[in-house]
Structure formats: structure tokens, C-alpha cells
Amino acid sequence: MYVMALDQGTTSSRAIVFDRRGGIRAVAQRETTQHFPRPGWVEQDAREIWATQAEVAAAALRAAEVAGSRIAAAGVTNQRETAVIWDRRTGEPIANAIVWQDRRTAGACEDLRRAGVEGMVRAKTGLRLDPYFSATKIAWLLEHVGGARERAEAGELAFGTVDSWLAYRLTGGRLHVTDPTNASRTLLYDIRARAWDEELLDLFRVPRALLPEVRESSEVYGEIGEPEALRGVPLAGIGGDQQAALLGQLCTERGSVKTTYGTGCFALLHTGAAPQPSERGLLTTMACSTDGQPRYALEGSVFTGGAVVRWLRDELGLISAAADVEPLAASVPDTGGVFLVPAFTGLGVPHWDPHARGAIVGLTLGTGAGHVARAALEGIAYQVADLLDALAADGGAAPAELRVDGGAVRNDLLMQFQADITGLPVVRPAVTESTALGAAYLAGLAVGYWQAVEELAANRCAERRFEPALPADRVAGLRASWARAVERARGWAAGDGEQG
Numbered sequence: 001m002y003v004m005a006l007d008q009g010t011t012s013s014r015a016i017v018f019d020r021r022g023g024i025r026a027v028a029q030r031e032t033t034q035h036f037p038r039p040g041w042v043e044q045d046a047r048e049i050w051a052t053q054a055e056v057a058a059a060a061l062r063a064a065e066v067a068g069s070r071i072a073a074a075g076v077t078n079q080r081e082t083a084v085i086w087d088r089r090t091g092e093p094i095a096n097a098i099v100w101q102d103r104r105t106a107g108a109c110e111d112l113r114r115a116g117v118e119g120m121v122r123a124k125t126g127l128r129l130d131p132y133f134s135a136t137k138i139a140w141l142l143e144h145v146g147g148a149r150e151r152a153e154a155g156e157l158a159f160g161t162v163d164s165w166l167a168y169r170l171t172g173g174r175l176h177v178t179d180p181t182n183a184s185r186t187l188l189y190d191i192r193a194r195a196w197d198e199e200l201l202d203l204f205r206v207p208r209a210l211l212p213e214v215r216e217s218s219e220v221y222g223e224i225g226e227p228e229a230l231r232g233v234p235l236a237g238i239g240g241d242q243q244a245a246l247l248g249q250l251c252t253e254r255g256s257v258k259t260t261y262g263t264g265c266f267a268l269l270h271t272g273a274a275p276q277p278s279e280r281g282l283l284t285t286m287a288c289s290t291d292g293q294p295r296y297a298l299e300g301s302v303f304t305g306g307a308v309v310r311w312l313r314d315e316l317g318l319i320s321a322a323a324d325v326e327p328l329a330a331s332v333p334d335t336g337g338v339f340l341v342p343a344f345t346g347l348g349v350p351h352w353d354p355h356a357r358g359a360i361v362g363l364t365l366g367t368g369a370g371h372v373a374r375a376a377l378e379g380i381a382y383q384v385a386d387l388l389d390a391l392a393a394d395g396g397a398a399p400a401e402l403r404v405d406g407g408a409v410r411n412d413l414l415m416q417f418q419a420d421i422t423g424l425p426v427v428r429p430a431v432t433e434s435t436a437l438g439a440a441y442l443a444g445l446a447v448g449y450w451q452a453v454e455e456l457a458a459n460r461c462a463e464r465r466f467e468p469a470l471p472a473d474r475v476a477g478l479r480a481s482w483a484r485a486v487e488r489a490r491g492w493a494a495g496d497g498e499q500g
């Protein structure tokens with residue numbers, strides 16, 4: 001028997017078949033399309049999200065040469081704050097999904113902040129008033145799609161983050177559910193009461209009838225009906241991508257830290273059974289639970305991580321495939337003084353600047369493609385270093401090591417520079433698909449495929465450990481120059497009307 005993870009990310013849908021030791025039997029992946037109708041706007045077609053996810057589920061079974069009857073359970077992990085609203089009767093989305101990267105509601109968030117409600121919102125949700133989260137996206141759709149608000153109030157529409165959308169489609173419309181890790185990213189969920197909050201619903205003008213039922217991250221929700229290849233398989237796990245990766249890395253003890261390098265980069269510090277407020281711009285959020293008891297984490301977010309490599313490929317044409325970035329970057333010994341701040345959709349922790357935009361500074365007539373590629377990779381690492389500083393300060397101590405996962409960690413140059421610039425050993429696991437592995441663990445634990453979290457420890461194996469090698473004075477100089485580059489990117493789009 002095996003377990004399948006359905007991993008719906010920002011730029012692709014994947015399905016992975018795992019065995020009992022956490023090894024990968026097969027993977028299938030399809031890229032998904034992002035739409036950029038205006039500067040700062042990011043959308044996706046939810047129908048494409050579903051179609052690609054159903055396609056890769058069947059493809060992974062074929063690649064594994066495994067029948068659906070041999071899948072003990074399936075778990076979903078997903079891009080979190082992306083907002084989908086659909087018709088409950090037909091299952092058709094009322095508009096494109098608004099992606100977590102989208103900044104169109106920055107003005108609405110600023111209005112709410114000026115109204116003095118951010119303290120209340122933060123106390124209940126652990127989050128900031130920022131367009132990153134779902135609530136203002138929902139409100140925008142209800143206001144800008146004809147008749148949507150009236151239909152929502154009449155109970156005709158359903159809202160979900162991508163996990164809810166997939167659960168709805170996987171079960172033929174029978175389930176409208178989410179889990180605490182996704183609910184806690186909406187600005188509508190009280191993380192202490194563990195419930196949708198009426199005061200927040202009133203504030204953001206979101207009808208209660210839109211919202212899914214919040215279930216545990218690890219439980220049997222129902223049977224899958226579509227795609228046919230998975231018919232009858234229990235849908236038994238849901239976890240937002242970053243919290244699923246925290247479990248996949250087995251960071252289940254207070255004080256453990258992981259960083260995922262995907263489209264964005266996300267560092268999470270497990271804080272145990274109690275929510276911990278942050279003084280440095282971090283988010284307090286729910287972590288995955290496998291025993292029905294609440295678990296919490298502090299999180300720092302880098303909005304543009306691995307997406308900068310896709311930008312080098314698709315928009316600049318400097319590389320033809322993502323894997324080409326490492327040899328191009330390694331073709332030069334350093335960046336030649338170039339710094340690339342990939343703030344294409346704003347800056348996350350510790351700056352929280354939705355009006356920041358990408359910047360390349362330090363260009364000379366001697367700057368070549370290799371310098372730009374290397375500066376792009378280093379820009380990812382600098383952003384992660386900034387948020388790790390905030391995590392260490394709020395958590396009370398720096399972690400002993402940094403556990404990493406995600407597609408970009410296969411880049412040795414990036415991982416070595418990450419170790420150098422943070423002064424922390426960087427540990428890359430043998431299975432870098434920690435997000436999907438976490439979803440598999442959630443599903444497998446729910447059906448008894450694995451009996452307890454403690455049983456999973458035997459599955460963890462490090463593939464490589466990167467030790468810091470740069471002298472401290474050199475690190476200090478580089479980080480000071482990075483800070484200067486960030487200041488030049490901040491506030492760039494303020495007042496240009498791009499929010500709409």
C-alpha cells in the first residue's frame with residue numbers, strides 16, 4: 001500500500017506516491033498558468049488548477065504502476081491565501097482566482113489600518129492587514145463581479161482557498177471543508193477560539209454562508225469520486241503548504257525551524273501548544289496537528305523566491321530551463337557588486353511593504369548575464385537571512401541548523417551562500433519534497449498507515465550539509481550593501497494607482 005500527496009502550488013500541480021518509509025515511488029507534474037492583467041495583479045484559472053491536479057493524480061499512478069485500490073489515503077497541500085469563489089450548484093468559478101501574491105487590495109488594507117482596527121485583527125488572527133491574505137481578496141471579488149454579493153448572501157456561492165476548491169472537486173461537490181492551517185490565513189479565523197469570527201466577518205463584509213467547515217488537518221473527510229483513477233480512496237489530510245512542510249521536515253518540537261524554497265520562501269518556527277505574538281513583523285499561525293490539539297508556529301514570508309528564476313527564464317530569456325541558472329551563476333566568481341532585490345509583488349518580513357518593486361543596483365558596463373543570475377540567487381538568500389534574524393529574535397535564540405526543502409534547494413550554489421550569509425549549517429534532506437511528504441503524513445496517520453508521528457523519525461535522512469565558510473566581516477559588509485539595495489526598492493509603487 002502507498003499514500004498519495006496532491007500538491008497544488010503556485011506555478012504547478014503535482015502528485016507524488018510515497019511508500020511507508022517516506023520514499024518517492026512516482027511523481028507527476030504540470031505547470032499552471034499565471035495571469036497578470038495589471039501591474040501587481042496575479043490571477044489563475046481555478047478550472048485549470050483542478051484539471052491539472054486531476055491529470056497528475058492519474059499520471060502518478062501510471063508512473064508508479066500502482067492501482068488506485070493500493071492507495072491507502074490521499075492528502076492535499078496547497079498554496080494558501082489564494083481565493084476562489086464558485087457557484088455551489090454548477091461548481092463554476094465566478095472569476096479567476098486571486099493569487100496570494102496579488103497586491104490589488106493594498107489600498108483597502110491601508111484604509112482599514114487608518115481606521116485603527118489592526119490591533120484587533122492581529123490579536124485574533126496573528127496576521128497583519130496585508131493584501132497577502134484572503135479576506136480583502138474575497139471582498140474585492142464580491143464587489144467587482146456582478147451580483148456576487150447578493151448571491152453570496154443568499155448562500156449560492158462558496159469561498160475556499162485552493163484546498164477547499166480541490167476537496168469540493170475531488171468529492172464531486174459533496175465537501176466544502178478546510179483545515180485550521182488554511183483557515184488561519186484568511187484574516188477571518190480566530191486562532192485561539194479556533195473558529196470563524198463574526199466581528200472579522202463584519203469588518204471585511206464577508207457573508208458567513210460563503211465559508212467552508214473547518215475540520216482537523218488529519219482526519220478522513222470523505223471518499224474521492226474524481227478523478228476516476230482515485231475513486232474510493234479516502235481523502236484524509238489537508239495542510240497549507242508551509243505547515244505541511246514543517247511536518248514533512250519533522251519539525252514537531254518547539255523551537256525547530258524549516259525554510260521552504262518555492263515560488264516564495266517561507267520560514268516557520270514551531271512554538272508548541274500556545275500562540276506566540278511577534279514584535280518583528282512575523283505572523284502567528286496554526287501548525288498542523290495530528291492529535292486534535294492545537295499547534296502553532298511563527299512564520300516569515302519572502303514573496304518572491306524561486307519565482308525570480310522563472311522570471312530570468314520567461315521574461316529575460318537568460319536561461320532556457322530553471323536548472324540552467326546555477327551554471328550561469330557559477331560562471332562568475334561573485335556578482336561584481338550587483339544586488340537584485342526581487343520585490344516584484346512587494347516585500348514580506350521584516351519590511352511588509354506592498355509598494356516595493358524589484359530593483360537591480362550596482363550595474364556597470366562590465367555586468368553580464370552571469371552576474372545578474374548570481375545576484376538573483378543571492379537575493380533569495382538575503383531575504384531568507386532577514387526573516388531568520390526576525391525568527392531568532394522573537395523565538396529567543398538562533399536555531400542550531402536550518403532544515404531546507406523545496407525545488408530550489410537542489411541548487412548547491414544557493415544553499416552554500418545561504419549557509420555563508422546566515423552563519424548556520426544548512427541541512428538538505430534526501431527527500432526534498434517536504435511539503436508533499438507532510439500531506440502524505442497527515443493522510444497516512446488519519447487511516448493508520450502510520451500509527452504515530454514518532455514512527456516517522458526513522459524516515460528522516462540528510463542528503464547534504466552545507467557549512468558556513470565566509471568570514472564574519474565579509475558577511476557584515478554584504479548584508480549592509482543588501483540593506484541599502486532594499487531601501488532603493490521600497491515604496492516604489494506607492495501612489496501610482498496600480499491597486500485599482
